[in-house]
Amino acid sequence: MAARKTEQPKDRHVLIAVDQTENSKRAVLYVADFLGGNPGFRATLLSVVPKPEEDLFENEEERSAWAKEKVTAANALLNRYREVLIHSGFPEDKVQIRSCVGEDKSLSEIILEYQCEMSCCTVVVGRHHKSKAEEFLFGSTSSQLVHRAENCAVWVVE
């Protein structure tokens, strides 16, 4: 009698969007505590460097150098957070890192594009404690994610 082929359940894919803040660190630690060691999950750590606006820089060289420096720092951070997740029990092959320099879009739009592209079921971000004035003037990525996300859950870690 031929062995019945069993289909492996697909991992649930969690996208953790981080920056250099403590709030992001808390989000990573939360995922590590909550999901680390549990089978059936994979994670992608994403860092989006905001698009360096040309008007803020003297020339293209200065702008590229700024972006390069930020991406290098972002990758170093992503690698540290990857280690955190692996130590918490995520298999090495199930933690990916991605970094990019944003385009003419908001951070929330870029994060949701990655979520869609990688079919992530959950987006995790840290909550930045912004004042009302700050949120009014410069917006809030976590608020926008909560409002705009479709077909996925958004965890905003306090």
Added chain:
Amino acid sequence: MGERSLASPAVLTEKELLRMIRRRVPPERVPRRVTIKETADFFRVDYDDVVVLDDVPYFVRNNEREGRFGLEDEQKFWVKRAINLLTGKVVILKWVFRERFNARIGGLVFECARSPRKEARILELVRGRPDFMQGETVLDSAGNPLRVLDYIRGKTLSEITVGIGSSHEEFFFSFYASLLEEFIGALEAIKFLHESGEKHGDIRRDHLIKDHSTGRYRWIDFDYTYSHGESRFGYDLFGLGNVLLFITGRGDVTTNRLLKENPDALERIAKDDLNIVFHNRVTNLQKIYPYIPDALNRVLMHFSLGAGVYYEHTRELIEDLGEARERLDDRVFV
């Protein structure tokens, strides 16, 4: 004897320059001596000097002034009024330079820049539009770019607002509707900028001048930019909100002013009624002027500490103000 050809103003003699100046200014304003100055350093170009740009001699008058960061009438040494000696037209000469700095408002610090590149781009974008300052870039003899901008004769929106009506009530019932209508027109201009992906960067009530020759408001000074976060146009919208509050209150209604002039009204003001950034300015103007209709006050309250939602696009503000404007008609004429 006919006047010498003006094809080479760089070689104009002092006598010739003085003759040209006499045609453009009253006798008491004609200087005894005049010299052509190099434009490399704007600090070295003074009142009564002549500068030559693109073969056109300009007779330099005063530095322009602007109140900023609480300092009224701060001289802008890099912005000078001048008279084109060939045409007699008054222009603004603006030396362009780039600077990057941290701006502070209401305890918030954010990165800003004065960007010649941005100003040049927007001048190009708005060329021919009656709702923006017009101008062009010329190179001086050393190849440095300078702007020659139209001098807009007229009053700023703030000067107009505080100058009409003998009381707020009279102002509001007799003049406000048309002022709001004009302001909505000015918002359309900012909407055009935003939809073209550009920020104004420094929206203030004195950056909106009613052009005496066309009767239309024109935006000026768009060389600033700021580092935005999630909300690209949030800071511009904040500026628009401040202008709206100013025209609706016929000036800034501050807690200090209320304390002196209307302490009873101040008693009614709660924290949520204050401006979201400037906590000494009242946003809930209906509590001071009860005849301000709900629809209009609701728009104002988007800029208050109590706001739960904020405008992210000029279009949203225009839509709500359009509705408020219609209700204003109902109220005035019923």
